Every structure is written in structure tokens, then in C-alpha cells.
Amino acid sequence: MCHTSKVWHIYHLSEKVNMTITKETIVGVIGSGAMGAGIAQVAATAGHSVVLYDNNATALDKAKNNLSSTFAKLEEKGKIKSAQELMGSFSFSGSLDGFANCGLVIEAIVERLDVKKAVFADVEKVVSDTCILASNTSSLSITSIAAACKIPSRVMGLHFFNPAPLMALVEVIPAIQTDATLIPAAKQLMLDWAKTPVIAKDTPGFIVNRVARPFYGEAIRIYEEGFADIATIDWAMTEIGGFKMGPFTLTDYIGHDVNYVVTETVFQSFFYDPRYKPSFSQKRLLEAGWLGRKTGKGFYDYTQGVAMPEPTKDTEKGNIIAERIVAMLINEAVDALHLGVASAADLETAMTKGVNYPKGLLRWCDEWGAAKCLSVLDKLYDEYHEDRYRASVLLRKQAMGNKKFV
Numbered sequence: 500m501c502h503t504s505k506v507w508h509i510y511h512l513s514e515k516v517n518m519t520i521t522k523e524t525i526v527g528v529i530g531s532g533a534m535g536a537g538i539a540q541v542a543a544t545a546g547h548s549v550v551l552y553d554n555n556a557t558a559l560d561k562a563k564n565n566l567s568s569t570f571a572k573l574e575e576k577g578k579i580k581s582a583q584e585l586m587g588s589f590s591f592s593g594s595l596d597g598f599a600n601c602g603l604v605i606e607a608i609v610e611r612l613d614v615k616k617a618v619f620a621d622v623e624k625v626v627s628d629t630c631i632l633a634s635n636t637s638s639l640s641i642t643s644i645a646a647a648c649k650i651p652s653r654v655m656g657l658h659f660f661n662p663a664p665l666m667a668l669v670e671v672i673p674a675i676q677t678d679a680t681l682i683p684a685a686k687q688l689m690l691d692w693a694k695t696p697v698i699a700k701d702t703p704g705f706i707v708n709r710v711a712r713p714f715y716g717e718a719i720r721i722y723e724e725g726f727a728d729i730a731t732i733d734w735a736m737t738e739i740g741g742f743k744m745g746p747f748t749l750t751d752y753i754g755h756d757v758n759y760v761v762t763e764t765v766f767q768s769f770f771y772d773p774r775y776k777p778s779f780s781q782k783r784l785l786e787a788g789w790l791g792r793k794t795g796k797g798f799y800d801y802t803q804g805v806a807m808p809e810p811t812k813d814t815e816k817g818n819i820i821a822e823r824i825v826a827m828l829i830n831e832a833v834d835a836l837h838l839g840v841a842s843a844a845d846l847e848t849a850m851t852k853g854v855n856y857p858k859g860l861l862r863w864c865d866e867w868g869a870a871k872c873l874s875v876l877d878k879l880y881d882e883y884h885e886d887r888y889r890a891s892v893l894l895r896k897q898a899m900g901n902k903k904f905v
């Protein structure tokens with residue numbers, strides 16, 4: 500409901516909860532790490548006053564300095580008007596009390612359900628009953644977080660991607676308790692923050708972190724079975740598959756602490772479905788503290804002077820690798836569509852904008868023909884006799900009916 504021209508936006512969110520967000524709404528962000536600081540930057544750039552809170556004073560200081568130098572660089576490049584003005588829209592808080600006047604609070608703290616639940620319950624003691632609460636969790640249940648709140652209908656997921664200021668995609672996730680009217684409003688808000696929102700069902704990994712699992716998992720399995728080394732698999736996925744980064748380069752970049760934990764959480768959350776099974780190779784990297792680029796070692800060794808391994812550029816082998824991983828990815832996307840995790844359009848947007856896939860997986864399926872994808876999977880299934888390779892019933896139906904998705 501828009502009253503006057505002075506009000507930039509008013510989203511009448513719900514008769515029941517009666518929450519509104521305008522440009523004047525103060526946005527609170529909990530956690531000033533990689534994601535929290537990025538989300539705070541996005542909200543401030545969209546014109547909001549922002550309260551950034553962290554329970555670690557050093558982390559909060561670091562975020563303040565980083566934001567200040569980021570805004571200075573953006574001003575130099577002419578991308579923002581005034582760094583000083585934007586920094587002026589921030590307050591940095593060492594306590595939750597700073598959120599008292601917030602109309603929206605987004606949480607981006609450590610990925611632990613018990614800690615998130617406790618923080619949400621504490622935030623509710625400070626904010627008004629009309630404040631919307633969102634979690635940036637990558638893999639935890641929004642429904643479970645909402646259950647810790649006295650007003651669960653105001654809780655939702657707003658899942659940004661790293662780095663938040665640069666990645667367009669935001670997954671908007673209603674918990675089963677979320678007031679339905681909040682979702683279109685949240686979607687509109689994200690559009691106003693220059694983001695590309697998609698709506699995802701509250702299921703493990705939402706869209707991207709579910710559908711992308713085989714990109715890592717199947718690549719690691721191919722490596723563990725000795726079919727090809729990491730450099731060759733990375734080469735196959737970039738040169739033949741058309742992906743920007745190969746799975747080993749990418750997981751080294753993401754960090755095995757983050758990537759392995761998401762895999763493990765998704766696997767457990769899916770009641771141990773073998774499709775999402777984590778690998779020992781990655782677990783050992785985590786145990787060794789070889790977290791990837793940030794520690795100088797992961798699948799690759801980034802120590803200065805150490806040469807990167809060369810791939811074996813065998814096209815026949817490369818095709819087998821790329822086809823196997825892409826077929827697994829397509830199957831995930833098709834199954835997510837079958838189970839109503841997201842619409843076909845949102846699935847395509849999520850994978851192209853959230854993880855920069857060269858094309859949407861449903862379109863990829865159409866281009867291959869569902870029958871080809873099905874035959875790759877059925878061959879693997881016959882070979883392994885593992886549930887991991889079961890084709891989605893929707894893929895089978897598409898193949899039988901010779902149908903297209905997009």
C-alpha cells in the first residue's frame with residue numbers, strides 16, 4: 500500500500516503481522532564476517548541505515564575498516580556518490596540492543612542451528628513485533644530456526660551468495676510457518692536492492708546448494724576411483740563442460756571447511772541419501788587443515804614455487820567425465836523441479852546466477868534430449884547398483900514422452 504510520494508516503498512506485508520519495509524527501514528545485520536559485511540554493504544547502498552552487530556569486537560572492527568576501504572574504492576571508480584555518506588549510514592554495534600529500531604534483521608553468523616536459534620530468540624527480545632527476521636543460512640532449516648521464535652510467521656530465509664555485493668542471486672525461502680504475504684514483499688525488496696530473487700522451498704540446500712552437489716561429489720568420486728587426476732577433471736569441466744572453474748579449483752577457492760560442511764549437512768538432512776554422500780578425500784583435507792587457497796593448500800598446493808599439475812588433455816576421457824557430472828547435475832535439477840523445490844524458471848536463474856553455470860540445467864537437458872541424460876544415468880546405475888545413480892522419475896517421463904522443459 501503506497502501512501503505518498505515521500506515514501507519510497509511500502510510493502511503491506513500482512514494484515515496479521517502488519518509489517519512494512521520502506522527505504523527508511525533500519526536494517527540490522529548479525530555477524531560481520533564475509534557474508535554479513537557484504538549484505539550490510541548491499542543494504543546501505545540501497546539507501547538503508549544499517550546496524551551491523553558481531554559478538555567479536557575484532558571481527559566488527561575488521562568489517563568496519565573493510566567497508567570503509569571498499570566504499571572509498573567505489574567512490575574513486577565513480578560507482579557511488581560518497582563513501583563518507585554511506586559509512587555515515589552505518590552503526591557498528593557490540594550488542595543486540597542496537598537492533599531496537601530495526602524493521603528487518605538479517606542473520607549471517609556461524610552455521611550452527613543451536614547458535615542461530617539462541618540468537619534469534621535473543622533478537623526477538625529487542626526488536627518490535629513487526630520486525631522481519633531473516634537467516635542467510637546455506638543449509639539449515641528455516642522452519643527449525645523459526646520454531647525458536649515467539650513470532651515464527653515473521654521468519655524467512657534470505658540466502659545471498661558470496662561475495663554478496665557482486666553475486667546477483669538471492670534465494671528467498673519461506674519456512675512452513677512464514678506468513679505467505681511476506682514472500683512477494685521480500686522478493687520485491689531484493690529487486691530494489693538490485694538482486695535477482697528466486698523462491699525456494701525450505702528443503703536442505705534450497706536450490707543451489709542442493710542441485711550443485713554432484714559438481715563436487717561426482718568429481719571427487721571420479722578422482723578417488725583413479726579414473727583421472729584433479730587437473731584433468733578440472734580441465735574436462737572447464738574446457739569441455741564450459742564451467743568457469745573446475746570442481747577442485749572451485750572447492751579450494753570456497754574452502755573445504757565451508758564446502759565439506761555444506762555437503763555433510765545436506766547429506767544428513769536428506770536422511771543419508773547416497774546421492775549426497777560426502778567423501779573421505781575432502782574430509783581428510785579438512786582434518787589436515789588444508790582448507791584450500793586460504794591456507795595455501797587444498798586439493799592443489801599453492802605454495803610459491805610449487806608448479807601446478809598439468810592435465811592430461813585426452814578428449815575422449817574428458818567427454819566421459821563432463822558427461823557423467825553434467826548428467827548428475829541435470830538429474831538433480833529435474834528432481835528438484837519434480838519435488839516442487841522451485842519453478843523451472845527459478846531453477847535456471849539460480850544455477851546461472853548463483854554459481855555461474857554456463858547454462859540452465861533444464862535447458863541443458865533439452866539440448867541433450869532427456870533420453871541421452873537418462874541413458875548416462877541408467878548406465879551408471881547398472882554398473883554400480885547404487886541408489887546414488889537413480890534417475891528422477893520426471894527425467895524418465897520426459898524421455899518417454901520426448902518432452903522439453905523450457
Ligand SMILES: NC(=O)c1ccc[n+]([C@@H]2O[C@H](COP(=O)([O-])OP(=O)(O)OC[C@H]3O[C@@H](n4cnc5c(N)ncnc54)[C@H](O)[C@@H]3O)[C@@H](O)[C@H]2O)c1
Nearest residue numbers: 530531532533534553554555558607608609610636637661
Ligand atoms: N561464506 C559463504 O560462501 C556463504 C555463502 C552463503 C551463505 N553463507 C552463510 O552465511 C553465514 C555466515 O557465513 P560467513 O562465511 O560470513 O561466516 P564468517 O565466519 O565469515 O562470519 C561469521 C561472523 O559471525 C560472528 N558470530 C559468530 N557467532 C555469533 C553470535 N552468536 N553472535 C554474533 N556474531 C556471531 C563471527 O564473529 C563472525 O564475524 C553462515 O550461515 C553461512 O552458512 C555463507
